[in-house]
Amino acid sequence: MSEFLLTWSLVLAQILLGLAMCCATFRLVTGPRAQDRILGLDTLYVNAMLMVVTFGIRSGSSLYFEAALVISLLGFVATVALAKFLMRGEVIE
Amino acid sequence: MTLAHDFPVWAAILVAFFVLGGSAITLVGSLGLLRLGTFYARTHAPTLGATMGMGTILCGSALYFSVLETRPVVHEVLIAVFITLTTPVTLMLLARAALYRDRAEGSPDVPAAERMEEAPQRPESAENRSEHEEPAR
Numbered sequence: 001m002s003e004f005l006l007t008w009s010l011v012l013a014q015i016l017l018g019l020a021m022c023c024a025t026f027r028l029v030t031g032p033r034a035q036d037r038i039l040g041l042d043t044l045y046v047n048a049m050l051m052v053v054t055f056g057i058r059s060g061s062s063l064y065f066e067a068a069l070v071i072s073l074l075g076f077v078a079t080v081a082l083a084k085f086l087m088r089g090e091v092i093e
Numbered sequence: 094m095t096l097a098h099d100f101p102v103w104a105a106i107l108v109a110f111f112v113l114g115g116s117a118i119t120l121v122g123s124l125g126l127l128r129l130g131t132f133y134a135r136t137h138a139p140t141l142g143a144t145m146g147m148g149t150i151l152c153g154s155a156l157y158f159s160v161l162e163t164r165p166v167v168h169e170v171l172i173a174v175f176i177t178l179t180t181p182v183t184l185m186l187l188a189r190a191a192l193y194r195d196r197a198e199g200s201p202d203v204p205a206a207e208r209m210e211e212a213p214q215r216p217e218s219a220e221n222r223s224e225h226e227e228p229a230r
Contacts, residue, residue, distance in 0.1 A: 001102055001105075002100040002101065002102045002104070002105035003100065003105075005102070005105045005106065005109050006100065006105050006108060006109060009108075009109030009112055009113050010109075010112060012113060012116075013112045013113050013115070013116035013150075014116075016113075016116040016117055016119070016120045017116045017119060017120070019120055019123075020116070020119045020120040020122070020123035020124075020142065021123075023120075023123035023124055023126060023127040024123050024126060024139075026127060027126050027127055027135075033132065033191075033194075034194075035132055035187060035190065035191040035194070036132055036135065038187055039126065039132070039135060039136060039139065039187060040126065042139065042183060042184075042187075043122070043123055043126055043139040043142065046119075046139065046142055046143050046147065046176070046180075047119060047123065047142060049147075049172070049176075050115070050116070050119060050142070050146065050147060050150050053150055053151065053154050053169075053172075054112060054116070054150065054154075056154065057108070057112065057153065057154050057157050057158075060161065062158060062166070062168070065154075065168060065169070065172075068172055069171060069172055069175070072172055072175055072176055072179075073175070076175075076179040076182075076183060079183040079186075079187065080182070080183055080186055083183065083186040083187040083189075083190045084186065084190075086187075086190035086191070086194065087186070087189065087190040087193055
């Protein structure tokens with residue numbers, strides 16, 4: 001019972017997160033301006049981090065937790081660098 | 094697929110509820126990113142996934158591993174704290190950059206409260222430039 005419930009709820013959650021990642025990728029590819037693309041990239045990072053966490057629940061190992069932490073760190077740095085680039089025209093002044 | 098066979102049903106129901114709810118909220122936020130009209134409206138939508146969706150999915154994960162290992166496992170709190178601290182910073186930087194770009198181009202997409210009639214000015218650049226130039230003089 002509990003195995004059935006967990007399996008199907010996690011598969012469904014991964015499908016929903018995959019759809020969310022598709023939406024973010026669409027905005028990343030077809031965003032009318034650069035700031036829309038950066039917003040799509042930020043959303044894609046957060047959704048991918050949540051997807052990795054659900055993979056960790058499915059596999060039952062806490063190894064995926066470190067991957068999720070690294071993804072969220074890299075997403076923060078990437079978005080800040082890109083926003084700084086939009087603002088100033090260079091990242092490190 | 095190595096789910097425990099003797100996992101208690103109440104915990105399974107709670108984990109399923111948390112994970113499904115969090116992913117549904119994240120999907121709603123991403124749909125908002127896809128569907129809303131202007132950039133300033135779109136900025137609000139993904140924060141659904143970055144706050145509530147992230148919180149509930151990490152709650153489900155922490156509950157699952159706590160029940161599985163029969164001890165409190167709270168290292169998901171690290172991710173939660175980090176995302177909560179960094180999301181406002183990134184979105185404020187991004188919105189300021191977009192506002193500067195739109196003002197510089199005179200775009201009509203700028204929200205009415207933020208619209209400036211005079212010529213656009215680069216924020217803080219005057220101070221920075223004077224700081225950089227003072228040693229040269």
